[in-house]
Amino acid sequence: MTDLKPDLRISVMASDADFIIVDKPAGLPSAPIKEGDTHNALSQIVELFPSAAGFYGKKRIEGGLVHRLDTATRGLLLAALTQNAFENFEKQQKNGNFIKYYFAYCDAYCAASSFSSAQPLPLYIESRFRPYGEGRKKVKPVFENAGKFDRKKAGQTLYRTEVLSVNMPRGDEKKARVLCRINRGFRHQVRAHLASIGLPVIGDVLYNPSYAGKTDARLLFFASALQFNHPVSGERLLYTLEDMPLPESAETL
Structure with missing residues (x-):
């Protein structure tokens, strides 16, 4: 289990008016557990883009988070910045257009x-x-x-x-x-x-x-890429961790 460290910070990978993608470090929760909890990726996203908390997502406390990563997992995390974008991403997940690697x-x-x-x-x-x-x-x-x-x-x-x-x-x-x-x-x-x-x-x-039972184990598991349609333009987009590029054959398999 990765220790929770209060100094862990997200890195912004991409953003526009409709969404933001960040690289969440291992050890940082994706979302708050209760009101007032600020040690999580969403709270850091809201610091940069307040609109990520301005609408109702999966849960009110989770704002625009489109999906979550386990605390011990490092990788790409997507948040919508508008209600329309969030609803579009929800539809893409239901119809199979939202791909995670x-x-x-x-x-x-x-x-x-x-x-x-x-x-x-x-x-x-x-x-x-x-x-x-x-x-x-x-x-x-x-x-x-x-x-x-x-x-x-x-x-x-x-x-x-x-x-x-x-x-x-x-x-x-x-x-x-x-x-x-x-x-x-x-x-x-x-x-x-x-x-x-x-x-x-x-x-x-x-x-x-x-x-089992090892509290200092480092989880070697990474959310390395996201592929989806832009919620407004419909353009097909692919984002990857810079240090974990996908092989060229991955998209065609």
Whole structure:
């Protein structure tokens, strides 16, 4: 788990009259938990663009945040600056036009691994989810062959993670570099799906047994790119973390 540090700051990647994209550092929450909470990315966005708090988004306290990232995850975070832009982004998420890419560094040879370097890619992992574990802090992928209890407790929506590339370790390396894509997200979706095929993310205290109970683990999981239509012009846009560019083949897979 990444320690919360009060000096963590967002970096603005792009902005215009309708939206802002920031690079959220690991350790900084995306949104406030309660009124008056200012240690989060949204509060920093509002400092720069007050209109991000001037309308009703998913929750009143979340303002124009279009989506959220886990506190321990670094990456691109999008906020709308107008009600019309927010509603447009919501429609894009529902119709599959809002695409999120993630880079993860994973344990490649864990005992439960069902992934092989010979596995054809892209690989589609699709499931429903249900809350799981102590305090319901985790989620459990519920696949078609799951038991009756899991199927009963799971939500009805199917969520798909597309594994686009897996660079397996060579020589003395111990981690695989994995690129994933989703167009509809559930809490911890990509992390839980990767763990389900035996590629748990390094530093993941929830889904990687090697890090259970370790409070100083660094999560090697990054929201590396966002792709969507401009909410006014309709132009197709792609934003990536500068230090984690997408391979040229990613958009065509």
